Structure formats: C-alpha cells, structure tokens
Amino acid sequence: MTISYTRTDMLPAMAPPVSQRGLVKWLRENMLSTRLNVALTVLATAFIAFVAWNIFPWFWNSVWNAGSLAECRAIVAASAGEGASGACWAFLKPWWGAFIFGHQYPVSDRWRPVLAFGLLFVALAPILFAGQRRNLTIIFSVVAAYLLLTLYLASAPGLAFALAMLLVAGLVAVSQVQPERLLWFTLLYPALCFWLLWGGSIWSPIVAMAGFGVLYAIFRFASPVIGFAPAAGAGVVAAVLWWLFADAPLAGTLQEMIPVDLLRVPSDKFGGFLLAIVIGVTGITFSLPIGILLALGRQSDMPIVKMLCVIFIETIRGVPLITLLFVAAFVLGFFLPPEADFDLLLRVLILVTFFAAAYLAEVLRGSLAALPRGQYEAADALGLDYWRAQRLIILPQALKISIPAIVSSFIGLFKDTTLVVIVALYEPLKGITHLVRQDVNWKGIYWEPYIFVGVIFFLFCFGMSRYSKYLELKLKTDHR
Amino acid sequence: MTMAAELPKENFRLSMLIFDTRYRSYTIQAVVLGLFILLIVWLGYNVDRNLDERGKELSISFLWQRAGYDIPQTLIPYTNDNVHFRALLVGLTNTLAVAFCGCILATILGVVIGVLRLSNNWLVSRLMTVYVEVFRNVPLLLWVLLSYVILTETMPAPRDFRVTDEMAAAGEAPAAAMSFFDTVAVTNRGTNVPSPLLERGFGSVDLGFVSVNLTFLAIVLVIAGSVYSYRRLKSHARTVQESTGVRPVTWWKSLLILFAPIIALMIALGLHWEVPVLKGFNFQGGILVAHAFTALLLALTLYTAAFIAEIVRGGIQAISRGQTEAAFALGLRPNRTMSLVVLPQALRVIIPPLISQFLNLTKNTSLGVAISYSDLSGTLGGITRNQTGREIECVFLMMAIYLSISLTISMVMNWYNRSVQLKAR
Incomplete structure (x- = not known):
C-alpha cells in the first residue's frame, strides 16, 4: 500500500469567516446585534446625517471678513449660490476685544489682563504639577511663548515686556534649582494680579x-x-x-x-471673559479655605459653632445664586458702613465666594464622613492636637477623595459667573452678546455669538473636568 | 478599677479655660458667639444708619398697596389693580409651574438618555455621551437665551398664517401653517394652544373665606377614586397570585378603572376644545403660552436631563454584574431582570442625587429673569422692588420663599427616599 501524500506539517489556521472578523464583526456586535439595536442604529444614523446635512454647509460657507451681517449674507449668496446658508463670524473682528476684556476696558492697557492671565498659569503650576520638573518646564515655556505673542499683539510697553520676560526667565531658573520655592510666587500672585488688573x-x-x-x-x-x-x-x-x-x-x-x-481701572469697566475669569478664579481661590473651615465647623462637637455653620451652609444652598446677586447689588450696601466704598464687583465677589464656599463645605462634609473612624482615632492615639490631626491626617485624605466633586463644583461656579449679567455687569454671554446684537451692523445675528461664547466656556469646563480625571488617577494610592 | 477616684481633684483655675481641653471648647464657643453677636449688632447698626440717611424704614405694608403693573402670563387671576402680594403669588405660581413641568420632563429625558448611554450600540452611546458633555459644560444661561431668541426671532409673525382671497384663488399656501392638525400655532409672540372649555360646570360654592370650585373638586375626587380602586385591584391580584401561583389578568380592568370614570365625567361636563383662530392681526381664543415659559422650560429640561442621565448611568452601573447574572440563572427574562432586580436596587443609589438635581432645577428657574419671565424673582425681586424701593424687604422675602420651597422639596423627597431605602435592622 502506498500512501500517495501525507502532510507532515501543520496547516496555518484559516481566517475566520468574513462575518466573524474585522469591521463586519464589529458592526454586527456593536450596531446590529438585535432588532432594537438595528432600529436605534438607523435612527442615530439618520439623525447624524440630518444634522450634518444642515450644519455642514453652514460651517463650510463661513465668512470671516465683512463689515456687517448684510455684507456677510451677500458674500455667502455670491460664493455659494442664492439661498445657501452660511455662518458669519466676521462680527468677531470688531468685537473680539469686547468679548475678551469688556467694551470699556482701556484699549491701551489690555496687555495687563493678558499678562495676569499668563502669570496665573505660572502661579498655578507649582500646585497643579507639584515637583514634576518636566511638566513645569512645559507649562513655563508655553506661558513664555503665549506672553511673547500676546504682549506683542496687545502692544505692551517695552518695559512691561522686558520685566515680564525677566520674571518668567527667573521662575524657570527657580523651577530648575528649587521647584518647591515656586510656591512663594503663587502666594504673591494675588497681589500682583490685583495690581495688574485694577492698576x-x-x-x-x-x-x-x-x-x-x-x-x-x-x-x-x-x-x-x-x-x-x-x-x-x-x-x-x-x-x-x-x-x-x-x-x-x-x-x-x-x-x-x-x-x-x-492707570487705575474701576471695576465697572471690566467685562467679557476677563470678568468671568476674575469672578471664577477669585471665587474658587477664596471659597476653598472658607469651605474647609465651614466643613470642619459643621463636623465639630461644639454645638454653637456647629449650629452657626449649618445655618450658613443651608441658607446659602437653599436659595438661587441670583437672589444672592440681588443681595450684592441692592442689599449689601445697607449692611456696610455708609462711608465704606465697596464697588459692585467687589460685593458680587463676596457673595459668589460665600456661595461657592457653602457648596464646597457640603462636598467636604461628605468626604470627612466617608473617612474611616480609625483615621481619627489613630490621629488621637498619636497625640496630635486638633489642628495637627486635621492638617496631617484628615484633610489630605478628605480633600483627595473629594477632588471630582470639588472640581465639578468649580465648573458649576465658572458657568454661574454668567449670571452676573442680572446685576448689569457685562459678562460675555448676555452682556457683550447683547451689545453685538444691538449694533446696527450685526442686528439679527444670533447663532454665531452664542456658539462662540459657548465653545469657549465648553473648552474651559471640559478641560477642568479632564484635569480632575487625571488628578484622581495620579493621587490614587489604593491598589485595585 | 478605681481610676476615676484617683484623679487629682484640681480646683478650677481660670487658666484652665485655655489650656485644659475639657474646658477649652466652652471658651471657644463663648468667643465665637460673642463675635457673632458683635457682627449682628454691627450690621444692624449699619442698616439703621443707612436707612436713616435715605429716610426709609423697614416694613412690609407695601405688599398691600396697588401693584399697578401688568404680568404677561398668569396662572391665577390678576390685573394691575391687584396688590403687590397678589403679584408675588403670581410669580410664585409661575416659578412652581416651570419647576414642576421641568422636573417631570427632565426626569423622563434624563432616564432615556442615561439608559441609552449604557446601550451596547456604539453609535447611540457615543451620541448620548456627546449630548451629556455638551450640555453639562456650557452655562445654562446660554441654553435659556438661545432657545428664547430662536423662538422669538425665527418663528413666523401671525400675519404669515393669513390666507388672503388672492392666495386662495391662486391655490397658494400661506407662509406659515399651524401644526398638530391645525390646533397649535407657534408665532413670534408666543405659542397658541387650544384651551379646554366645559359646557356644564358645577359652579362653585362660597364658604365665606374661600370659594371652592366644584368642577375642580369633582375631577380631583374622580381621579383619586380611580387611583384608589386601581391599587385595590393590584393588591387583590397579588393576593391571588401568592395563594394560587396564577396571576389574574388585570390589564384591561386597570385601563377601564383608570380612564373610564374620568372620560365619563368629561363627557358629562361637556368638555370641548377652543382652538385658536387667526382674527385680524393676531390669534384669538385658546391659551397663549409665553415664549419665556417655553424657552425656560426647554432649556431647564435639556440641561438638567444631562445631569440626570449621568446619575442614572452611575446608578445602574453601581449594581454589580453578579445581580444580573443571578437573575438570569434563576430564569428571569431580561426585562423582568431589569424591573425586578436591577432597577429597585439602582433606585436607592439614584434618588439622593436626583433630589439635589430637582432642587437645582427649581433654583435655576430664577434664570427666567434674564428673558423677562415673570417668576418670583421677576415680580417680587424685579418690578415690585423697583417700584416700591424696598430692597431689603423684597430681597429677603424672596430668599425666604425660595428657601422654604427648597426645604419643602428636600423634605418630601427625603421622605420618599426613606421609603425606598433598604430597611436594615
């Protein structure tokens, strides 16, 4: 018997059938697995197609250079045919400064907020990226590039330009030698920022x-x-x-x-994103210590302190921010001495800080309660007094586990800064947009300015929430 | 065992108020209370001086003076001859109306989006993620303003609905048409919807201090009766199921009990709808819903739904996979698994944050002031404050009302929360 052919080596495995691999498999599993899923996929595709069909030409036909809305429409009609829709972003050119700094901030001094904004990140860097030389260097170089560009664009005086560059260069040097010393700049930053903005x-x-x-x-x-x-x-x-x-x-x-x-710039000349950022950053900065104190007071076993904290927190959390802004605008003046001269922005800042602090206190209360009882007892057993126990044992853990909630309350505060329009401050969303829409040239425009402001707010808020995710991962010490 | 007796009996010395931890808390509290009282006194003194300077004094008697301003949308009867207190009530009912509708709509939308976000359909879940991120990360005021501007500026004017004789002769359609079978007209002035009218109402009885609308009372009684009977039916079905193992068929009885009585009552009352029709330059008849209301409701719903969707998603994800697997192992079908095993447990996680979203929505109704919606902050905090010049009284009264609304909502919802929480012994 002869065996005509015997295979001696293994055949390579055949590729799975077409329906079980690649895109087809993925589609079958993720979009078409059941009848309901097929229906949902069809609906979603139709929706996306509808939106893209309507919005894409509008974006595609955008006009960036025009003197008025009518001119924009004419350009769109000329280039894309009669009846075509097109976005008109040309309003940004005359109104850009107003959106960023407010329409009353002196044009010659716009380099000051620009500088203060750049230095804000230098001041935040040692806190955000403590001890990470690489990240610090990246941030500092980005800020230096930003300042070079924007100070030039805002035509800052040469002396300011030179001093700013010198400052950043000095801080870069410090960050290379002793990064922990950078905190001193962070501590001095509020005074510097105040001087730059208000003059x-x-x-x-x-x-x-x-x-x-x-x-x-x-x-x-x-x-x-x-x-x-x-x-x-x-x-x-x-x-x-x-x-x-x-x-x-x-x-x-x-x-x-x-x-x-x-040059002294009074608060009522502030506007646009400058105003939103000033209110947001001030509220966030000052609400953190006040919120921590309120949360500790609420946890305290001294009944009077506890009661005062509870009343403060619950009253503020129970009313809308708008009523607190009403208090700032119309009532707070009655509670201050007649000779005191508190301008509107300062009064708004006080109330916004209280508001943020009450929410923060509630967030921290949750984390303080979530810490295992043993942590408190261990601190006592080590013989630490109250403040040392809080500072060394309790608060580092409580703050760590409440980071996501703290950041989301900060995001909420930043979004809420738009409400100051109710008390006649020119925030970007309604204050400045309203001015644009009243302008003879741009009457009848509505999608574009709202989309512009919305996108900027989205970038800020989305950035903050991403950062909180990063921080949560970085600070995670349990091994799961 | 005699530790307590061996403690040295120290005489109380003043220095112990600072250095002895047993007494220090009294010192601190006394200091805090003292500072607090000082602060109150200082504030009161300032208020007194400021009021003197402006020649004012605190009183809420202005609430019973004639208001003298019109409110575009009122849920209770109001004319400008009514007093400020009545205007306050109008504002309060407007606030509550938006808050109530908004909570219901936002919950429905939020649950749908939250569930769809967990769907294993890649496209749908991504789409819902985009929705949630976009709506959460942009200020609510933008949604309010944008929906208001779109409603007031892109909707057709009432005259666009007109069909002139020439147009009828040429067979042309008007520039705009009513929707929902010619019953609803959305114009740039507002949304005209049909209003229910009753031919044979029961009238009302005056009880001296308050008049009771008998028609309203009858409707409430019939609905309450239906709900009660429905619950009886359900509990009876459950008893039968528990004793025999077979659940009696109830769905047609439920439908009959829930809907037949109210429909019968409506027929008896002679319910018919008054449809808005174009007369002259505007629509007549029906109810005109102000765009401020619609825009505020729309914006609050879309914005809060994004937050509720996240809460629902988190709640469902918090239930461990083992629960679903155990339910499948017991032979429950997917929808029964969801309704009997996953949802009851997820609800416990969902409800507390949902309460705070309802509170946020209620507080956010005050944003209506940006689009001149006549809510509490528009009437009491806006026009009344402006006209009477009583800033302190108006603002604090407004805060007190919002505070009591918030406390009431959180009380009711916490009570509900307690009733669904796990009863642990």
Whole structure:
C-alpha cells in the first residue's frame, strides 16, 4: 500500500469567516446585534446625517471678513449660490476685544489682563504639577511663548515686556534649582494680579500683603509660648489692626517717595471673559479655605459653632445664586458702613465666594464622613492636637477623595459667573452678546455669538473636568 | 478599677479655660458667639444708619398697596389693580409651574438618555455621551437665551398664517401653517394652544373665606377614586397570585378603572376644545403660552436631563454584574431582570442625587429673569422692588420663599427616599 501524500506539517489556521472578523464583526456586535439595536442604529444614523446635512454647509460657507451681517449674507449668496446658508463670524473682528476684556476696558492697557492671565498659569503650576520638573518646564515655556505673542499683539510697553520676560526667565531658573520655592510666587500672585488688573499704586497691594507677613511673624513667635489657636488669634488681630490703621498711610507715604503706578481701572469697566475669569478664579481661590473651615465647623462637637455653620451652609444652598446677586447689588450696601466704598464687583465677589464656599463645605462634609473612624482615632492615639490631626491626617485624605466633586463644583461656579449679567455687569454671554446684537451692523445675528461664547466656556469646563480625571488617577494610592 | 477616684481633684483655675481641653471648647464657643453677636449688632447698626440717611424704614405694608403693573402670563387671576402680594403669588405660581413641568420632563429625558448611554450600540452611546458633555459644560444661561431668541426671532409673525382671497384663488399656501392638525400655532409672540372649555360646570360654592370650585373638586375626587380602586385591584391580584401561583389578568380592568370614570365625567361636563383662530392681526381664543415659559422650560429640561442621565448611568452601573447574572440563572427574562432586580436596587443609589438635581432645577428657574419671565424673582425681586424701593424687604422675602420651597422639596423627597431605602435592622 502506498500512501500517495501525507502532510507532515501543520496547516496555518484559516481566517475566520468574513462575518466573524474585522469591521463586519464589529458592526454586527456593536450596531446590529438585535432588532432594537438595528432600529436605534438607523435612527442615530439618520439623525447624524440630518444634522450634518444642515450644519455642514453652514460651517463650510463661513465668512470671516465683512463689515456687517448684510455684507456677510451677500458674500455667502455670491460664493455659494442664492439661498445657501452660511455662518458669519466676521462680527468677531470688531468685537473680539469686547468679548475678551469688556467694551470699556482701556484699549491701551489690555496687555495687563493678558499678562495676569499668563502669570496665573505660572502661579498655578507649582500646585497643579507639584515637583514634576518636566511638566513645569512645559507649562513655563508655553506661558513664555503665549506672553511673547500676546504682549506683542496687545502692544505692551517695552518695559512691561522686558520685566515680564525677566520674571518668567527667573521662575524657570527657580523651577530648575528649587521647584518647591515656586510656591512663594503663587502666594504673591494675588497681589500682583490685583495690581495688574485694577492698576493704581503698586504700594497698596504690597503693604496689604505685608499684613499677612505681620500675621505670620506674630504667629511664628507666639505659638511656642501661648499655643497654636491663641497665637493664630493674636496674629489675626494684629493683621486686622495693620490693615485698619497702618495700611493706608504707609502705602500713601511710600507712593510719594517712590511713585510706581498703573492707570487705575474701576471695576465697572471690566467685562467679557476677563470678568468671568476674575469672578471664577477669585471665587474658587477664596471659597476653598472658607469651605474647609465651614466643613470642619459643621463636623465639630461644639454645638454653637456647629449650629452657626449649618445655618450658613443651608441658607446659602437653599436659595438661587441670583437672589444672592440681588443681595450684592441692592442689599449689601445697607449692611456696610455708609462711608465704606465697596464697588459692585467687589460685593458680587463676596457673595459668589460665600456661595461657592457653602457648596464646597457640603462636598467636604461628605468626604470627612466617608473617612474611616480609625483615621481619627489613630490621629488621637498619636497625640496630635486638633489642628495637627486635621492638617496631617484628615484633610489630605478628605480633600483627595473629594477632588471630582470639588472640581465639578468649580465648573458649576465658572458657568454661574454668567449670571452676573442680572446685576448689569457685562459678562460675555448676555452682556457683550447683547451689545453685538444691538449694533446696527450685526442686528439679527444670533447663532454665531452664542456658539462662540459657548465653545469657549465648553473648552474651559471640559478641560477642568479632564484635569480632575487625571488628578484622581495620579493621587490614587489604593491598589485595585 | 478605681481610676476615676484617683484623679487629682484640681480646683478650677481660670487658666484652665485655655489650656485644659475639657474646658477649652466652652471658651471657644463663648468667643465665637460673642463675635457673632458683635457682627449682628454691627450690621444692624449699619442698616439703621443707612436707612436713616435715605429716610426709609423697614416694613412690609407695601405688599398691600396697588401693584399697578401688568404680568404677561398668569396662572391665577390678576390685573394691575391687584396688590403687590397678589403679584408675588403670581410669580410664585409661575416659578412652581416651570419647576414642576421641568422636573417631570427632565426626569423622563434624563432616564432615556442615561439608559441609552449604557446601550451596547456604539453609535447611540457615543451620541448620548456627546449630548451629556455638551450640555453639562456650557452655562445654562446660554441654553435659556438661545432657545428664547430662536423662538422669538425665527418663528413666523401671525400675519404669515393669513390666507388672503388672492392666495386662495391662486391655490397658494400661506407662509406659515399651524401644526398638530391645525390646533397649535407657534408665532413670534408666543405659542397658541387650544384651551379646554366645559359646557356644564358645577359652579362653585362660597364658604365665606374661600370659594371652592366644584368642577375642580369633582375631577380631583374622580381621579383619586380611580387611583384608589386601581391599587385595590393590584393588591387583590397579588393576593391571588401568592395563594394560587396564577396571576389574574388585570390589564384591561386597570385601563377601564383608570380612564373610564374620568372620560365619563368629561363627557358629562361637556368638555370641548377652543382652538385658536387667526382674527385680524393676531390669534384669538385658546391659551397663549409665553415664549419665556417655553424657552425656560426647554432649556431647564435639556440641561438638567444631562445631569440626570449621568446619575442614572452611575446608578445602574453601581449594581454589580453578579445581580444580573443571578437573575438570569434563576430564569428571569431580561426585562423582568431589569424591573425586578436591577432597577429597585439602582433606585436607592439614584434618588439622593436626583433630589439635589430637582432642587437645582427649581433654583435655576430664577434664570427666567434674564428673558423677562415673570417668576418670583421677576415680580417680587424685579418690578415690585423697583417700584416700591424696598430692597431689603423684597430681597429677603424672596430668599425666604425660595428657601422654604427648597426645604419643602428636600423634605418630601427625603421622605420618599426613606421609603425606598433598604430597611436594615
């Protein structure tokens, strides 16, 4: 018997049938698995096709250069045929400055907010990317490039240009040598930002910051002698006295001796995204410490402190932000001394900070309650006093687990900054857009300005939520 | 065992108020209370001085003065001869109307989107993710303004609905047409919808201090009766199922019990619809729903639905996969698994954050002030405050009302929450 042919080696596996591989398999599994799924896919495809069919030509025919809406329409009709629809983004050219800085902010001084915005990221970098030299370098170079470009575009004076570049270069050097020292710039940034935005004498913010120096010095020397809380109290009293009595005369004298000042810009000239960012960033910055104190007060076992905190938090959370803005605009003036001169923006900032702090306190309360009881007991067993236990054991963990919620409350606050239009501040969404829509040239435009403002808000908010996802992953220490 | 007795009996010294942790909390509380009282006194003193300077004093008697302004949309009878308090009530009912409709619509839309986001259809789940991200990350005010502007500026004017003789002769259609079988007309002035009219109402009885509308009472009674009978039917069916194992057929009885009585009542009352018709330059008859209402409701629904969708998705995902697998192993079909195993457990996770979304929606109705919707902040906080110049009273009254609405909602919803939570012993 002869065996004509015997295979000695294994055949390679055949490819699966067409329906079981590649795109077809994926489609069958993900879009066409059941009858309901087929129906949903058809519906969704029809919807996407409908939207694309209507919106795509509109975007495709966009006009960027025109003097008025009528001219835009004419250009679209000429290029795409009669009856074609096309977006008209040409309004951005005359109104760009108003959208970003407000229509009243002095044009010659627009480099100041631009500089303050760039330095904001330099100030945030040591907190956002603590100790990561690579990320710090990336951020600093991006900011330096941004400042080079925007300061040039905003035609900043040469001296400001040179000083800004020097500052960034110095900070880059510090970040390479001792990155942890960068926090000092973060601490000084509020005063610098205030001076850049509002202008006036440089000595008022410097002397005001010196008040914090007084506070710290007294606390530092007194705390070994009289303990933590009394020393902090003494420091606060001294600082308040400094601000009440020493601040104004000292700043005045210094200004007379060495005059350094910028054009003063009153708050009612602020507008556009500058206003939204000022309110958002101030609210976020100041609400964090107040919110932490309120949350701790609410957890405290002292009934009076607890009751006051609960009343504050629940009252503010129970009313809409608009009523608080009404308070800022119409009522707060009655509660301050008649001779005090608080302008509208400052009053709005106070109320917005309270609002954000109450929400933050509620978020933190949840995380404080979520910490295992053993953490508190361990802190007690180590012999830590209340503030040390909170600072070293409780708050780092509580803040960490509440990051997503804190960030989403910040996103909410940033979106809510648009409501200040109710009290006649020119925020971008209604304030400036309304001006554009009232302009004779642009009367009848509505999709484009709203889409423009909406996209910018979306970028900010979406960016923040992505960052919180990143932070959540980075700070995760449990192994799952 | 005699530790307590061995503690040194110290005499109380003043320094212990600061250095002894047993007494320190009293010191701190006394200081805090003192500072708080000082703050209150200081604020009160400032208010007093400021009011003196402007020649005003605090009083809420202005609420009983003639309001003198018109409100475009009112749910309760109101003319400009009514007092400010009546205007306040109109604003309050307008606020509650938007909040109520918004909560229901946002919940429905949110649940649909949340479930679709979990769908294993790639295209649909991506589409819903885009919806959620877009609506969550853009200010609510943008949606309010955009829907209002689109409604008021792109909708046809009433005259576009007119069919002139020449057009009828030439067989041309008018520029705009009514929708829903010629019953609803959306114009740039508002949405005209048909209004229900009753031929034979029961009238009302005056009880001296309040007049009771008998028709309304009859409708409420009939609906309550139907719901009660329906629940009886269900509980009877359950008893039968538990004793015999066979569930009696109830669906046609349920439909009959729920709908027959109310339909019979409506026929008895002679219900018919008054359809808006174009007369002269505007539509007559029916109800004119202001665009401010529609826009606010639309925006609140779309915006809040994005948040509710996330809550629903999170709630369903929080139920472990093992629950579904166990239900399948018991032989339950997918829809029974969903309704009997997954949803009851997911509800416990969903309800607490859902409550806070309802609260947010209710508070966000105050954004109507941006499009001149006459809600509480538009009437009391807006025109009344402006006309009477009583800022402190109006603003604080408004805050108190919003606060009590919020507290009521959270109380009711927390009560509901307790009734569905797991009863742990």
